[in-house]
Amino acid sequence: MPSPVIVWFRRDLRLSDQAALAEASAQGPVIPVYVMDDETPRHRRMGGASRWWLHRSLESLDAALREKGSRLILRRGVSAQVLAELAEETGAQEVHALHHYEPWWRNAEKALAAKLTLCLHHGNYLAPPGSVTTGAGNPYKIYTPFWRALNERMPPPEPTPRPHTITAPAQWPRSDALADWKLLPSRPDWAGGMRAMWQPGEAGAAKCLRAFADAASRYEARRNLPSDDGTSFLSPHLHFGEISPARVWHAVADAGGSVGTFLGELGWRDYAQNVILQFPDYGGKSAKEGFDAFAWRSGKAAAADMAAWQQGRTGYPIVDAGMRQLWHTGWMHNRVRMIAASFLIKHLLIDWREGERWFWDTLVDADYASNAVNWQWSAGSGVDAQMFVRIMAPLSQSEKFDAADYIRQWVPELAGLSDADIHDPSPGRRPKDYPVPLIDHKAARERALAAWSDHRG
Template sequence: MSTPTIVWLRRDLRLADQAAFHAAARQGPVIPVYVLDDEVAQHRRMGGAARWWLHHSLRSLDADLRALGSRLVLRRGRSHEELAAIRRETGARTVHALHHYEPWWRNAERAVAQHFDLRLHHGNYLAPPGSITSGGGGPYKIFTPFWRALQQRLPPPMPLPAPQHLAPPAFWPASDPLGRWRLLPSAPDWAGGLRDHWQPGEAGAQSRLARFVVQAPSYEQRRNLPSVGGTAMLSPHLHFGEISPAQIWHAVAGLGGSVETFLGELGWRDYAQNVILQLPDYGSRNGKTQFDALPWRSGDAAEADLAAWQSGRTGYPIVDAGMRELWHTGWMHNRVRMIVASFLIKHLLIDWRRGEQWFWDTLVDADYAQNSVNWQWSAGSGIDANMFVRIMAPLSQSEMFGAGDYIRRWVPELASLPDSQIHDPVRRPDGYPRPIIGHAEGRARALAAFAAVKGK
């Protein structure tokens, strides 16, 4: 039997439209490997919600591989060290993988390439990050011209089918039991809501896509309405690579209606990856240096306000509903994400990085590029961002986008209130707090803080 090759898996946990599997299968026996590498990520190790998703996604992929006569090998440690150990056990000298663009994964790829013939393939984005450049050959910093240029490269190639068979190696290297990694929460088990709302894995991704296809033509009309739930809810499946953007594109692109608006959201995902390719520390460093001097609040009062925001106890029903949805399901409606981010940054004048870190730990779709770019967009600190002085009014946003039923679901203390009162209750049920800051007061404080650094 020929020497086996390794497929090194990270955020690409699927069989269909997975170029690394196809390339490896053409060479002979295949060893699929996932390494839980917290060391290379360091402070960017996956948060609790993402680890819950990872457990179930790995279990699903292993079942799919076994149906093809293969299996998933699990290792924990530094990627290059664990893959090198598998080389010593099996003689494998070639590794196939998909490109990843987070700074820690690029470091890991360089380390693996010192030990193996590392062959990287594309497939997690509509176009390879870094390949969309301006007329002068440089990368785009602003989304709109980036999107225009990306559209010239679309549609993406047709998705590859899943392999029908993967030849096993002569013998399998050792594999960790998944349960030993303790990715699932215990004492307490807070994941009940996640289990109720999600089906991780490739089959779950395809099921979610099939449901969205029915709604996709009315995406523009529905996407901003939290009570309707008109978003695709594909983001965690995309993040873990259980489905490719090419699969989604070809499933919806010809459906008409407002599908183009949704395709633009896929384009924003590509844009975010191009930003972190240019600015690897974008998750911790302001895109606009003037924001380095912004006087963010700190101290006990700010920490108390942060805790109220995290727990959904701000006294603003739409904000509290979003934060409770996040804690219960590991996800939040996109319009509400913008509202809660603006509230933390501007009403509470708390550094956007504190919000980004909270989302990193609590979102099942916590993606370094998307999280960083979206938070900096809300803060106004990004290279392409909303203006800081544009401050969302959560009460009017809630009413404008018909969030009454959404609030009733996630803030049950207010469930009996009619639409005329639920967005800003005058009389508050026992136990539901008064607003921790008034809108006018918070807006004035934010504008004063920005005035101190404007023009720097």
């Protein structure tokens, strides 16, 4: 029997349209491996919600591999070191994997390639990040021209089926037990809402896509309505690579109507990867020169406001509904994410990085590139961002996008209020167990503009 080939899984937890697995399977025996590596990412180790998702997704991947006569080997440690040791142990000469673009994974790929043959394949994005450039060959920094250029290269290649067979090695190496990694919360078990909402894994991703495909043509009309949520719910499945963006594209591209808006958001996902390829520290450093000198609030009062925001106790119903949805389900409606982010940055004058880190820990779709790009867009600090002086009005946004029923679902203290009162309850109608606003909207706006004026000098 020829030497086995290692397939290194990371955020590509699927069998279909998985180029690394397909190529390795064509060569001979395959050893599929997932390395639980908290050391290479260092301070960017996965947050709690992502770890819950990962456990369930790895269970699904292992079950799918076993149906093919294979299995998933689990090891823990520094990826490059663990994989090199596994190759020596099994006689493997090559490792196949999909390209990843987070700075820590690029470093890991370089370290592994110095030890043995590493064959990297594309497949987690519509086009390989870095390949969509200007006429002068430079990477794009602004989304609109990037999307125009990317769209000219669409559609992506047709997705490929899962391998017909996956040959097992003559002898399986040792594997950790998934339960020993303790990825699931226990004391307390805060994942009940996530279990009720999500089905991690490739089968769950396919089910989610089928449901969305029937509504994709109406995407533009419904994507901003939290009470009648028309979003795809595909973001965590795409983040963990349980489905390829090419498969999503080909499933919905001919839906008609406003599906083009959704395809543009798939393009935004590619755009975000291109940004971190140019600016690897984008998750912790403002892109605009001088922005990190902005006078963010700090101290006990700011810390108390941050805690109220995290807990959904700001006194602004639409913000609180979103933050409670996030805590319960690991996800938040996209329009509400923008409102909640703007509120933290501009109403409370709290550093955007504080919000980015909270989302990193609590979102099941916590993607380094998308999370950082979206927060810097809200703050006005990004290479492509709205101006800081554009301050979202959460109360009017709530009414404009008809969030009454959404608020009733996630802020039950307000469930008895009418549609006219629920977006901004007056003192006489505000329940005693619901907090007063942390700051008045007008006062918050004036404070933010004054801080910006001082920053600009």
